Amino acid sequence: MTDGTTDLQALAAEAYIYGYPMVLNLDEVDRVSRTGMGTLSPAPFNEFSHASRLAGPDDTFVSVNNDTVYSLAQLDLSGGAQLLTVPDTDGRYYVLQFVDAWTNNFAYVGRRATGTGAASFLLTPPGWDEEVPLGATRIAVPTEVATIVGRWACSGPDDLAAVQALQEDTLLEPYWTASGESHGLPTHTYIPDGEPELLFYEKLRARMAAFPPAPADLAYQQRFAPLGLLDAQSPYASPEPDLANALRAGFAAGKEKVESASTQGDIPEQNGWKLTYHAFDYNADHFEVGTHKGPQWIYTDRELGRMVRATSARTALWGNHGYEAAYAMAWNDGDGQPLEGGQSYTLRFEKPPPVDAFWSITMYDLPDYYLVDNPVARYSIGDRTPGLSYDDDGSLTLRLQPQRPADDKTAANWLPTPSGNFRPILRMYTPHAAVFDGTYEVPPIRRRQAE
Structure with missing residues (x-):
């Protein structure tokens, strides 16, 4: 293996660590919006899917909780802002957690954050500069696609009806200036079966372009140009052999580092x-x-x-x-x-x-x-x-x-x-x-x- 290929492999491992959260996150966004998850029915972008019970073994999501009833909404603000309304929960614990494409938690609505009274929030896309409607609080969403993860405290089966009533009053609707023409997740080049490593980097390439991060990370992304991650057209359907080998090896090395750090890393x-x-x-x-x-x-x-x-x-x-x-x-x-x-x-x-x-x-x-x-x-x-x-x-x-x-x-x-x-x-x-x-x-x- 040449020194150049070795350098590419190390860079590919670094790109894996950097891109894995977004690739995994948006894969889950795609999955639950199309097929649902356990008691969460599939729902299109900008609509809530409300669970009807606490999560169980058929809710195949990493570390899903069994304490609260979930409500989930996948946001696509490429067509304009969305207005979120929440009901008065009369002191009941709940939280709506806002997660951008890069898995950053950037806002919270709920008992700790905003209280339990009825309220409305205007969810705005990057670059939005219009007036916020009277009585609403603006939440600037960093990426056009994002997720709202809602959790409602539920004391058991006898409490489900009360939770479901609150869920039904938790609504998303287009702000009046929204065009309604949304892009959704970016498409990516087909990669032959048996090449999950190349498919990972192709997803990362397409999604990096669609969902720019904060300026500091945008500058950091430039180091991945030799891997083709900044290319306008995909280089991964028929990659050069040295690049393909480096990506496969870097994928394995990056994955091993994440697995090791997950259990043996420097965590208190x-x-x-x-x-x-x-x-x-x-x-x-x-x-x-x-x-x-x-x-x-x-x-x-x-x-x-x-x-x-x-x-x-x-x-x-x-x-x-x-x-x-x-x-x-x-x-x-x-x-x-x-x-x-x-x-x-x-x-x-x-x-x-x-x-x-x-x-x-x-x-x-x-x-x-x-x-x-x-x-x-x-x-x-x-x-x-x-x-x-x-x-x-x-x-x-x-x-x-x-x-x-x-x-x-x-x-x-x-x-x-x-x-x-x-x-x-x-x-x-x-x-x-x-x-x-x-x-x-x-x-x-x-x-x-x-x-």
Whole structure:
């Protein structure tokens, strides 16, 4: 292999890390808008799809939560602005999270960010310079295509009707100046079957052109010109052999780096948990309604931010900033051993996580991070779970294992585990400062000895 090809391979690996979040994100945008996802029906751009229940194993989306009922809208503002209206939720927790094409969380609407009263918001495309209608708040969307991820607190089946009424009153409609002629996602050149690596770079090329990032990243993109990523026409249908080989090798190397960083990267740990409280702080450019601009919530090191963005897309696509919902993830127990489905574990909370809303533990399989079917259809457990059994001192001991515990008291605190290795997530919705300053510690997961 020549030095030039080696350099191209390293550049291709760098481009993979940079482009993976957007390629994955827009693939999911395309998938859910065309075919839906579990209880979320397919919906065209600029229309909400509202789930009718909490997510389950058929909702095949990375780290989907089982705490809230989802509402999802894929925005296409190439035809003009959209007016969003939200109802009065009478104090109920909800959040509408806004994610641009590059996976930046750039705005929030909901109880923490804007309160629970009825309100309207004008969602405007890049370059928009018209008047905002009276009573509406403008949200400038950085890319023409973006996503609204809505989450509605739901206490169980008996609460679904109330949630569905709120969903029906959450609406998107074209602003009166909109033309209605939208572009959607860009088309890309056909790549022969068996060439997923070349298809990845072709998608990246087409989408980089369609959805320019912030100026700092736009300048950074210039380094990828030797890979053909800045070409107006695709070079990947019939690429030069050296380029094709470099792209294939760079794809593999970049993917391996993302996988390794997702589980072994420089992420703060506490009692075996990876504290991903700042996993979505890579947005350094776009701050709209409901976001925090303080330095503790922004990665100023853009190279680090690009890797964090890639690992966050891999493990928790469309996750919130920590100040909306803080996430802790565990691949290992408190002794550093991998979590295995054939074992039995305990998780003892001497004090509950300090939150303004609620908290939960959700169980996922590996390597996909999907919910896993189990006989009792319990995929998460937390402070809203009916019938939890607390100890006399007020502590709460959860049981993580594949089989139902023998006694009913222990079974009330049971979260089923899958047969293979697994990864739980602790979610803390609107957490207190104690979560971030270390005053509160997440307890370790302990393996139980065979009885």
